[in-house]
Amino acid sequence: MDELPLVLVHALPPFEISFKGRLQSRFQLIDSLDSTFAPHVSVLLCVGPSPVSSDTLRHLPSLQCIVGSSAGVDHIDLAECRRRGITVTNAGPSFCEDGADFAIGLLIDVLRRISAADRYVRAGLWPMKGDYPLGSKLGGKRVGIVGLGNIGSEIAKRLVAFGCRIAYNSRNKKSSVSFPYYANICNLAANSDILIICCALTKETHHLINKDVMTALGKEGVIINVGRGALINEKELVQCLEQGQIRGAGLDVFENEPDVPKELFELENVVLSPHKAIATPESFASLQELIVGNLEAFFSNKPLLSPVNLE
Ligand SMILES: O=CC(=O)O
Numbered sequence: 001m002d003e004l005p006l007v008l009v010h011a012l013p014p015f016e017i018s019f020k021g022r023l024q025s026r027f028q029l030i031d032s033l034d035s036t037f038a039p040h041v042s043v044l045l046c047v048g049p050s051p052v053s054s055d056t057l058r059h060l061p062s063l064q065c066i067v068g069s070s071a072g073v074d075h076i077d078l079a080e081c082r083r084r085g086i087t088v089t090n091a092g093p094s095f096c097e098d099g100a101d102f103a104i105g106l107l108i109d110v111l112r113r114i115s116a117a118d119r120y121v122r123a124g125l126w127p128m129k130g131d132y133p134l135g136s137k138l139g140g141k142r143v144g145i146v147g148l149g150n151i152g153s154e155i156a157k158r159l160v161a162f163g164c165r166i167a168y169n170s171r172n173k174k175s176s177v178s179f180p181y182y183a184n185i186c187n188l189a190a191n192s193d194i195l196i197i198c199c200a201l202t203k204e205t206h207h208l209i210n211k212d213v214m215t216a217l218g219k220e221g222v223i224i225n226v227g228r229g230a231l232i233n234e235k236e237l238v239q240c241l242e243q244g245q246i247r248g249a250g251l252d253v254f255e256n257e258p259d260v261p262k263e264l265f266e267l268e269n270v271v272l273s274p275h276k277a278i279a280t281p282e283s284f285a286s287l288q289e290l291i292v293g294n295l296e297a298f299f300s301n302k303p304l305l306s307p308v309n310l311e
Contacts, residue, residue, distance in 0.1 A: 004028040005299045006037055007067075010056070011047035019288045027295060033059045043067060043298055045291065052076040057084065065304070067294045069287055071095045071151060071278060072228055073308055074201040082310045089294045092306025093150055094286040095278035100154030102277035103196055103226045104162075106250025109271045110222050111135050116268045139163035144192030146185065146208070147199025147227060148174060151278075155196055167191060170199065185209070189216035194224065201228035211236040214246050221246045226277040229254040238263045241270060252277040 007027040042064045054077045071091045112135035145152045145168040167180040169188045182188035209232040234255045240246045248269035293305045
């Protein structure tokens with residue numbers, strides 16, 4: 001029998017891949033950089049956000065492709081990949097519908113105060129304090145989407161159906177959509193009631209959402225983050241929320257996960273979630289197909305299914 005193609009699985013901390021059996025029927029999986037096979041490995045399967053530093057890459061002189069399993073690839077040294085001509089794939093379309101649904105869920109929760117109202121009822125406050133304060137309607141709101149990629153586009157689709165007005169910021173204006181484009185994030189904020197953050201975390205987007213952006217968004221403004229925590233200056237976000245400089249936030253991601261600033265626990269205008277926006281059994285099943293598809297495409301010299309643009 002021909003030898004199976006080698007795939008190094010990079011999972012830190014070590015992690016049981018649920019579809020290992022399926023992968024093992026097609027590929028020879030190696031699970032350590034120290035393996036004698038490592039110098040010959042051409043593909044690295046990167047599980048979750050396991051960091052792939054230039055040091056990791058140094059152990060893999062024959063590497064040509066990193067098959068990723070997440071939407072964001074900020075844990076991979078992309079500059080080094082670019083320099084060495086290593087291609088990178090991500091979760092592509094696998095996570096976009098569930099990620100978008102979750103962003104809308106957080107948004108409706110913040111606007112209509114669903115989680116806060118749930119706490120109110122459970123605490124027995126309804127009979128004592130009476131009616132809960134009104135939340136506000138989603139339809140008709142101006143929503144600025146920061147990052148109109150796979151997830152952002154699905155968010156836009158859903159919000160159009162809710163009757164919202166969409167505008168966006170991204171690296172470049174997209175010819176495929178007619179939504180107003182703002183190259184300047186403060187201008188987008190000043191013309192939005194809501195900002196939804198779902199762009200890639202890079203050197204350029206680190207702390208993209210700072211106090212100036214929140215001030216431009218204004219006191220009635222809401223921020224939803226399903227991208228990465230460090231896209232927002234978290235200290236400034238906490239201050240703006242505490243001081244009522246914005247109205248509320250729905251946050252699935254944080255700067256130092258799993259640590260969440262304690263101040264947020266006290267705020268009724270914030271909905272918190274433990275970085276689970278994209279995660280459903282369905283999205284993981286779709287991801288498994290994509291991973292196998294990317295590995296098979298690589299080993300048969302076909303185009304990868306979800307390459308990341310490293311330019
Ligand atoms: O946050 C999750 C992902 O990037 O897949």
